[in-house]
Amino acid sequence: MNFGGIDPVILLASLMVASTPILLAALGEMVVEKSGVLNLGVEGMMITGAVCGFIASVESGSPLVGFIAAAAGGALLAMLFALLTQVFQSTQVPSGLALTLVGVGLASFLGQNYVGVKSPLTTKMPIPLLEDIPVLGPILFRHDAMVYFSLFAVVVVWAVLKFTRAGLILRAVGENHTAAHALGYKVRRVRVLAIGFGGAMAGLGGAYISLIRVPQWTDGITAGIGWIALAIVVFASWKAPRVLIGAYLFGGITVLQLNLQAAGAKVPVELLSMSPFLATIVVLVVISARSKGAAGGPAMLGRIFQAR
Numbered sequence: 001m002n003f004g005g006i007d008p009v010i011l012l013a014s015l016m017v018a019s020t021p022i023l024l025a026a027l028g029e030m031v032v033e034k035s036g037v038l039n040l041g042v043e044g045m046m047i048t049g050a051v052c053g054f055i056a057s058v059e060s061g062s063p064l065v066g067f068i069a070a071a072a073g074g075a076l077l078a079m080l081f082a083l084l085t086q087v088f089q090s091t092q093v094p095s096g097l098a099l100t101l102v103g104v105g106l107a108s109f110l111g112q113n114y115v116g117v118k119s120p121l122t123t124k125m126p127i128p129l130l131e132d133i134p135v136l137g138p139i140l141f142r143h144d145a146m147v148y149f150s151l152f153a154v155v156v157v158w159a160v161l162k163f164t165r166a167g168l169i170l171r172a173v174g175e176n177h178t179a180a181h182a183l184g185y186k187v188r189r190v191r192v193l194a195i196g197f198g199g200a201m202a203g204l205g206g207a208y209i210s211l212i213r214v215p216q217w218t219d220g221i222t223a224g225i226g227w228i229a230l231a232i233v234v235f236a237s238w239k240a241p242r243v244l245i246g247a248y249l250f251g252g253i254t255v256l257q258l259n260l261q262a263a264g265a266k267v268p269v270e271l272l273s274m275s276p277f278l279a280t281i282v283v284l285v286v287i288s289a290r291s292k293g294a295a296g297g298p299a300m301l302g303r304i305f306q307a308r
């Protein structure tokens with residue numbers, strides 16, 4: 001069944017693929033912000049993960065090695081942010097912006113000899129029996145491992161934050177770092193671990209783009225997805241299930257505009273290409289217009305912790 005040349009089954013299956021890097025990066029950033037740290041360097045960590053994963057995958061011939069290297073690359077860059085903000089107590093906003101500039105420049109430098117090179121192909125992992133379900137099978141159960149991993153990560157992050165002692169401590173640090181410190185919790189250690197986790201997730205998101213979505217290296221391959229991930233965390237009110245919905249919403253808009261272009265829709269290509277970013281702006285404007293705009297945000301978000 002086609003609608004104006006667009007197959008809805010293929011469209012929805014593509015939506016899950018397009019949303020995966022956004023979901024991974026947004027989920028990691030949500031954990032970071034839950035600890036009270038605002039890291040605006042998601043774009044830089046994503047593209048660093050993309051280039052590290054691509055190079056490791058090409059040189060080793062293994063996409064798995066590539067994803068491990070991507071997580072390590074993103075986490076390593078995140079540690080630079082942790083050093084600046086948690087040790088030297090630099091202001092988080094400019095430090096995060098600087099991290100993006102460093103990541104973009106570093107990726108361009110490391111990837112200059114890999115432009116146009118193809119990465120090793122990843123294989124899909126269709127789930128036996130479930131893949132044969134009409135309509136739902138092709139949409140949900142014929143993807144690569146990282147799509148399933150991203151959905152699994154949503155459940156794990158949600159459960160850890162809601163039901164475990166580690167999640168309780170993380171939330172306590174984000175809501176009142178002074179009280180958490182008085183209770184004996186290591187505020188800086190918690191925040192450094194959260195920052196590292198966010199960096200690793202952003203790196204995986206970047207590697208998904210360079211190894212699966214666009215299996216080759218080009219400069220600026222993340223194309224602003226890190227900024228969208230940041231917006232989704234606010235849109236989702238710092239809740240993991242809503243991050244999933246937000247990522248799939250923006251991923252869906254991205255896929256739809258590509259399909260409309262392919263179907264020859266009589267809408268300017270430039271306008272279609274801008275649509276995911278326009279949607280981001282609209283969402284932020286709507287949120288800011290609400291009386292309780294960013295309800296659910298950690299009280300200590302962006303504030304420097306100083307032990308006394």
